[in-house]
Amino acid sequence: MSGPSDYQPSNPALQWIERRLPIFGLMHSSFVAYPTPRNLNYWWTFGAILSFMLGIQILTGVILAMHYTPHADLAFKSVELIVRDVNYGWLLRNMHAVGASMFFVAVYVHMFRGLYYGSYKEPREVLWILGVIIYLLMMATGFMGYVLPWGQMSFWGATVITNLFSAIPYFGESIVTLLWGGYSVGNPTLNRFFSLHYLLPFLIAGVVVLHVWALHVAGQNNPDGVEPKSEKDTVLFTPHATIKDMFGVACFMLLYAWFIFYMPNYLGDADNYIPANPGVTPPHIVPEWYYLPFYAILRSIPNKLAGVIAMFGAIIILCFLPWLDAAKTKSSKYRPLAKQFFWIFVVVCILLGYLGAQPPEGIYVVAGRVLTVCYFAYFLIVLPLLSRIEKPRPVPNSISDAVLAKTGSRSTPMVSTAIVLALAGSLFAGSVDSAKASEGSDQPPGNKWSFSGPFGKFDRGALQRGLKVYKEVCASCHGLSYVAFRNLAEPGGPGYSVAQAAAFASEYKLKDGPNDAGDMFERAGRPADYFPSPFPNEQAARAANGGAAPPDLSLITKARSYKRGFPWFVFDFFSQYQEQGPDYVSAVLQGFDDHVPEGVTIPEGSYYNKYFPGHAIKMPKPLSDGQVTYDDGSPATVAQYAKDVTTFLMWTAEPHMEARKRLGFQVFVFLILFAGLMYFTKKKVWADSH
Amino acid sequence: MNPDASTIAAGAPIEVDLSPVAEGQDIKVFWRGKPIYISHRTKKQIDEARGVNVASLPDPETDEARVKSGHDQWLVVIGICTHLGCIPIAHEGNYDGFFCPCHGSQYDSSGRIRQGPAPANLPVPPYQFVSDTKIQIG
Numbered sequence: 006m007s008g009p010s011d012y013q014p015s016n017p018a019l020q021w022i023e024r025r026l027p028i029f030g031l032m033h034s035s036f037v038a039y040p041t042p043r044n045l046n047y048w049w050t051f052g053a054i055l056s057f058m059l060g061i062q063i064l065t066g067v068i069l070a071m072h073y074t075p076h077a078d079l080a081f082k083s084v085e086l087i088v089r090d091v092n093y094g095w096l097l098r099n100m101h102a103v104g105a106s107m108f109f110v111a112v113y114v115h116m117f118r119g120l121y122y123g124s125y126k127e128p129r130e131v132l133w134i135l136g137v138i139i140y141l142l143m144m145a146t147g148f149m150g151y152v153l154p155w156g157q158m159s160f161w162g163a164t165v166i167t168n169l170f171s172a173i174p175y176f177g178e179s180i181v182t183l184l185w186g187g188y189s190v191g192n193p194t195l196n197r198f199f200s201l202h203y204l205l206p207f208l209i210a211g212v213v214v215l216h217v218w219a220l221h222v223a224g225q226n227n228p229d230g231v232e233p234k235s236e237k238d239t240v241l242f243t244p245h246a247t248i249k250d251m252f253g254v255a256c257f258m259l260l261y262a263w264f265i266f267y268m269p270n271y272l273g274d275a276d277n278y279i280p281a282n283p284g285v286t287p288p289h290i291v292p293e294w295y296y297l298p299f300y301a302i303l304r305s306i307p308n309k310l311a312g313v314i315a316m317f318g319a320i321i322i323l324c325f326l327p328w329l330d331a332a333k334t335k336s337s338k339y340r341p342l343a344k345q346f347f348w349i350f351v352v353v354c355i356l357l358g359y360l361g362a363q364p365p366e367g368i369y370v371v372a373g374r375v376l377t378v379c380y381f382a383y384f385l386i387v388l389p390l391l392s393r394i395e396k397p398r399p400v401p402n403s404i405s406d407a408v409l410a411k412t413g414s415r416s417t418p419m420v421s422t423a424i425v426l427a428l429a430g431s432l433f434a435g436s437v438d439s440a441k442a443s444e445g446s447d448q449p450p451g452n453k454w455s456f457s458g459p460f461g462k463f464d465r466g467a468l469q470r471g472l473k474v475y476k477e478v479c480a481s482c483h484g485l486s487y488v489a490f491r492n493l494a495e496p497g498g499p500g501y502s503v504a505q506a507a508a509f510a511s512e513y514k515l516k517d518g519p520n521d522a523g524d525m526f527e528r529a530g531r532p533a534d535y536f537p538s539p540f541p542n543e544q545a546a547r548a549a550n551g552g553a554a555p556p557d558l559s560l561i562t563k564a565r566s567y568k569r570g571f572p573w574f575v576f577d578f579f580s581q582y583q584e585q586g587p588d589y590v591s592a593v594l595q596g597f598d599d600h601v602p603e604g605v606t607i608p609e610g611s612y613y614n615k616y617f618p619g620h621a622i623k624m625p626k627p628l629s630d631g632q633v634t635y636d637d638g639s640p641a642t643v644a645q646y647a648k649d650v651t652t653f654l655m656w657t658a659e660p661h662m663e664a665r666k667r668l669g670f671q672v673f674v675f676l677i678l679f680a681g682l683m684y685f686t687k688k689k690v691w692a693d694s695h
Numbered sequence: 696m697n698p699d700a701s702t703i704a705a706g707a708p709i710e711v712d713l714s715p716v717a718e719g720q721d722i723k724v725f726w727r728g729k730p731i732y733i734s735h736r737t738k739k740q741i742d743e744a745r746g747v748n749v750a751s752l753p754d755p756e757t758d759e760a761r762v763k764s765g766h767d768q769w770l771v772v773i774g775i776c777t778h779l780g781c782i783p784i785a786h787e788g789n790y791d792g793f794f795c796p797c798h799g800s801q802y803d804s805s806g807r808i809r810q811g812p813a814p815a816n817l818p819v820p821p822y823q824f825v826s827d828t829k830i831q832i833g
Contacts, residue, residue, distance in 0.1 A: 161781065165797070168780035187702045188727035189775075197696065284723065284730060286781040288796050304798060309778060309814045365798050 040239035050253025109295035123335030156277030230335025266669025278564035297361030305373030332392035449592030471653025484538030487559035708833025
């Protein structure tokens with residue numbers, strides 16, 4: 006992509022092709038002989054990381070689409086079946102869902118890198134604007150992908166986001182109808198989002214080609230912001246940049262794998278494990294984390310249309326960055342003031358993201374408004390002003406001078422130390438606050454689960470006892486509709502033999518048909534059948550239980566959670582704590598109390614529960630001591646029942662959890678070795694270039 | 696990409712029997728995939744809705760214009776918050792009307808916006824009384 010190449014393949018067959026289509030020359034000049042500045046740091050590997058992520062997303066996405074059903078009634082179940090029944094479906098789904106988040110992590114680093122080193126400046130304006138277009142396409146793709154599992158957050162996220170367009174005067178309503186293909190978000194909406202979600206990544210790939218083309222015409226920017234002048238300033242793309250990128254990708258994959266194998270639901274929302282219900286709005290609608298700063302901007306403006314304009318404006322303004330910042334010096338390394346404002350801006354973006362996840366009330370609204378002003382002020386006031394008043398430090402003559410002097414290396418650690426200290430300080434301050442807040446509150450107590458941690462396994466005995474508790478107690482009201490009898494004999498489960506599972510199934514009577522005479526008939530259950538639900542439909546369940554339908558329990562430990570709050574969610578990332586659901590379920594089972602504390606009123610037909618949100622639960626106390634007889638001598642107490650049945654329900658929510666953690670360990674061993682290998686190869690390749 | 700014929704056909708008018716709805720109660724029915732709240736308002740709710748100074752409202756509209764005359768106790772509104780489309784909860788908030796849990800908009804007992812980011816009142820769907828105890832929506 007940088008002009009005609011004189012590369013000639015040595016193989017005659019390749020020569021024959023090359024004369025007719027000079028594709029090998031193109032590849033050679035773009036990715037082998039292409040000169041790249043020799044002073045690039047690791048922030049420059051994120052371009053390769055992003056290409057890698059795009060490839061992963063397209064590959065996993067195409068396979069997922071083979072198993073997915075884009076229909077409002079079937080989509081949720083088809084995603085669950087991918088996770089449960091498709092070979093390595095759980096891995097594909099985690100890779101794709103976490104991959105979207107990782108893609109955004111990488112793109113934000115990539116964008117902040119461009120911002121810090123002035124990569125948007127002449128002659129790279131078009132390159133930058135193409136990047137903003139890719140970012141917009143990514144946001145649209147990510148949003149529509151999040152709708153596809155058709156959970157509660159999918160549905161209500163889609164409702165809120167499509168309604169943004171109704172703020173447009175005159176055409177708003179018709180645009181929204183066009184997006185919906187109906188009178189509200191429904192099956193036609195899901196179908197068109199699926200179609201577009203499949204299309205947009207290929208558009209992204211197309212714009213990425215343009216982006217790389219523009220990059221190879223203008224050449225890469227570099228940390229010192231001076232253009233390469235002689236051959237001494239550059240190194241060959243292959244092997245130097247390639248091997249460095251490989252090391253960067255390997256390190257990034259470690260983070261990626263941490264999420265895939267150990268915290269697949271950390272970045273998601275528990276509400277999305279509840280099937281979409283157009284009649285019930287979740288109490289708190291939150292978009293995916295990567296949209297949160299913009300969501301905070303939207304909410305901080307009290308006028309609907311102005312809020313929508315501000316939100317889109319916050320992204321579009323990036324297109325004008327090359328002209329808003331007219332400073333001649335590219336790199337903030339040599340701009341003492343710009344460097345400080347850049348870090349303030351990063352903090353503003355992170356805080357906006359935090360506010361976007363908080364309820365829109367009280368201090369959060371005020372803080373949101375202040376930070377929204379800061380966000381726009383950075384682009385509209387600070388950058389234009391700085392380019393006029395700031396006195397930059399002198400830039401080095403050439404890249405090779407900069408490499409020899411190594412002046413920047415001392416100031417960078419200082420900045421990062423300051424950031425780390427500030428973060429640690431705020432973490433500590435936050436933890437003191439939370440410690441206070443948690444006193445006397447109704448947070449479910451933490452439990453010790455056999456399945457927690459990187460090597461967690463289900464306790465077989467607990468699974469078998471939990472199944473017994475479910476069958477004898479819970480099953481009279483709650484379904485388990487995603488679990489089949491055959492699952493009981495699968496590895497990683499309760500450890501029954503195939504014959505035992507078949508015998509278990511045959512105890513159930515299921516309706517089947519129609520037979521040759523056209524009649525429905527009853528037959529004994531088979532291993533392939535699913536646990537029958539106690540009620541024929543939701544209305545019957547609702548009518549029989551005082552207006553509150555007992556939820557299906559297959560996914561309950563993933564569909565329930567409680568707010569961890571700052572800073573716990575940061576610690577959770579390192580401790581791999583993700584047992585909010587089990588902790589909550591077991592707490593609710595034991596949280597019943599006949600004595601209602603003062604200040605709480607329980608309506609007729611409800612019961613007091615310490616841990617249930619709002620405290621009034623329709624379910625009467627389900628478990629009492631001695632209710633279920635255990636054959637293995639375990640204590641027949643409510644605490645033991647709760648623990649066993651919760652363990653069992655964790656298995657029903659994720660039957661392949663043991664396989665996930667086992668494979669995770671193997672992948673980590675491989676990735677660490679691979680990254681080490683790449684690191685030392687890189688050192689060898691670069692030995693005479695530093 | 697506009698709605699196809701079957702979607703439009705499924706959006707035909709529906710009839711709702713009001714006789715089981717007691718005073719102070721409300722029901723939610725779905726029409727065109729949208730929740731419609733039908734409230735049997737109490738005397739107190741009607742008085743509150745009519746006692747307010749219309750000019751002071753963010754989206755001025757009289758209560759009389761939002762109900763059918765002679766059936767003043769029945770309020771029929773589309774239960775979709777005019778802010779970003781969440782479903783408000785009936786009988787909550789400070790105005791004896793609806794409260795939207797998403798971004799905190801509050802509507803009064805006539806479905807008019809009183810507080811919060813929503814720009815407009817809850818819309819009244821097209822409907823008429825077929826008899827004293829039955830309405831047709833659409």
